Every structure is written in structure tokens, then in C-alpha cells.
Amino acid sequence: MQQEISKEEIAAVYPKVAQIIADALGLETVDVKPAAPLIEELGAESIDFLDLVFRLERAFGVKIPRGKIVEDARGDLGESDFEQKGVLTEVGNKRLREFLSEVPAERFKTPMKSADIPKLFTPETFCKVVIRAQRAAQAAA
């Protein structure tokens, strides 16, 4: 089980993450709010997520492997226990809600397509991605 991420840890990385998101999306930093969905409110597209991940890797000196958020959300669940035919299972949906605890419950659909998971991501989601990557780097050191 992964160690919880505290609000203090998120607050510590947030200003830099928000600046990076603003740069990647061509926005002012004030337009980036911690809970704003990146796709629906901030206008992010798939190329922006790629841009964002590379910018975060460079800025924080960490590695963020491809598909890391979904992989971490799935945790020790088998792939078919997490999703089937592109749709999250009931258990998978529950895991995702727990993992993306920063996202309000009403934004999770039932059933939910795996392809729609990025619609849930917020700046806070990426703060948590950075913190987990920093922990992984420290653990590997």
C-alpha cells in the first residue's frame, strides 16, 4: 500500500507544478486552480499531457513512466480485475476513486471508460505524480 500524501507535501510542490502547467498550456498561473480539470476547464489536449510530463521530469529531476497514473491506481489488481474491454470494473472504479482522492466523487462516471480517465486529472493530480516520483527516486538512491 502506498504511503498517503499529505496536504503539506502537495502545497510544497504546487506553485512549481502550477507554473509548469500554465507554461505548457499557454495560460497565466492565476488561471490554474488546484482542482480545475485539465481537459475540460484548462483546455489540455493529449500533446499537452506529453509536454507536461516532460516539463515536470526536467523541472523536478524525476522520471515519470508512461501510463504511470493508471498503473499506480491499479496497484496490485490484475489488469482484468481493473478494466475489461476498455471499461473499468466496479473494483477498478473504486480503486481509481481512492487513488484520485483529490477529484470530487460526482466526477467519476459509472460505468467509466479507461480512455476517459485523463478527464479527471487536475493540477493536484500532477502534484501527487511528482511527489510519488520523488519518493521512488529517493527509495532507489
Added chain:
Amino acid sequence: MAERFSAFSFVDRITSLEPGVRAAGRYWVPGAIAQFPPSLVAEAVGQLAAWASMSQLNFRFRPVAGLAGEALFMRDAAPGQTLDLEVAIERCDEEAISYGGAASVSGARILTLKDCVGPMLPMEEFDAPEAVRADFDVLRGAGAPAGRFQGVSPREVAVIERVPGERLRAELRVPEAAPFFGDHFPRRPVFPGTLLLDTQIGLAVQLAGEAAPLRDAGVLAPVRVSDVKMRAFISPGQVLELRLELQSATPKGATISITARANGKPVSTGRADIAPRRPS
């Protein structure tokens, strides 16, 4: 197809290759063409990175233009010169390649590329994997015949709105047919992002020249483009609206935001720095 591996190919030989780490290559700029713009020097470096990544992924994927964090232009490449190309690969997997690189002429750096990312897509959509592998073998062996590139026709651009020294809007009509579409790419013609960039740089030079601090600065040239992001493929015949806005200008140079839109949505964004040409 006659255009394949010729009409828009800017690596003649791959001289060294360390998979997933670095590559070096050469390109001879044909002596018969009128000019070889800086954006095509960047294209040559990007193509070397593409070859390195395609071979690493066993020709199942190919990268397409995505992000260019920064391109610094030091000098132009003249027809007849040989470009020494190099790339350093930061990461390469089935999602993307990220790399930096450079081009030099006779040991002098003319271009530096930093923080570039090319998203990977299935090769089958763009070209026959076996044909690409065969081309790669040619580049790793004796090399491709030099002088295959015949130049590109000037693009059809009409200015829609001009506020001198402040902003400019223009319409770019992408041709329905052109030799480069046969090479970029054989199975799916895409208007090259570097040709769009070349068009935008030309307009940015005009706009910078109208800004008060640079009006008497002599010949202007691009020195840097940054944060270039290609958001969508541009197809033959598509009409693009190009928007350029001056962000700042001093006697040392101007920074201009460059955006291309299609059907009301941005297809590419970036910034260009234009400055008085340095004596060579």
C-alpha cells in the same frame, strides 16, 4: 513513388548510432536550390532523431512533430554546404522520443535544438515498415544519393489584417498537391510543421521590421524559436489562419507569438525571436 525518400528527406548518411543514446549523420544541401531555410536545418536534425528512434523500435512506430522547447539559429546553411548533424536522445519508447541536437557546417555550429519531443504513432499509418527499414540500411551503409531535394515552392500566403509593428493575420493555403507530400508521408500526406514554421518566420521578420525599435536595424533574421507545439496534423488543401503578435521589441530584437489555426482551433503555437542579422 519518385518522391519517397527524396522530396523531403534531409539525412544522406547516418555516420554513427548508439541506440537510445545518440546518433550522428550528414546532409549535403543541394547546390542547385535557391536557399535552405533554418527551419529545414531543424527538420534535418529532427529526421536524424526520427531514424534513431524508428530503428530502436524496430520500425513499428515513427515519431511525428510535437514539441520543440527551443531552437537557436546561429547562421544560415548555404546551398552546396554539408551539414553535420547530431542528436542526443533523452528518452525513447513507444509513446515518444525526447531529444536535443545540433547542426554544424565545417565545425561551426549553425543550429541547436533543445527539449524536443516527438509523439510516436504506428508506422503502418504513414509508410511501409519494410521500406523504411530498407531506407535505414541505405543510410547506415553507403548513404543515399545526394541532391535528392529539389527545393519547395513558396507558400501561398495572403495577409488579412496588418497593424504595423503590432500584429498580423494571414491566410495560408496549404497546396492540394506537392512533391513533399509523397515523402511526408507516403501513406498519409501531412504538411510539414517545419514548412509552416518557415512561413511563420517569414511573416515574423516582416512584423519585427515594422516595430519602431527595429525599423532602421537593417536585415533581420530569426535567432530563436521556442515553445513550439504542433497540436494537429495539417492536411493537403487545408486553409490556415496565421496570427502573429509582437510581445516585445528593443533595438536588439523582437519576440513574436506565432499561432496557426484551422477551423477556429489552434493547430500550432510558439514564439519567434527576430534580431538584426549578425555579420558572418
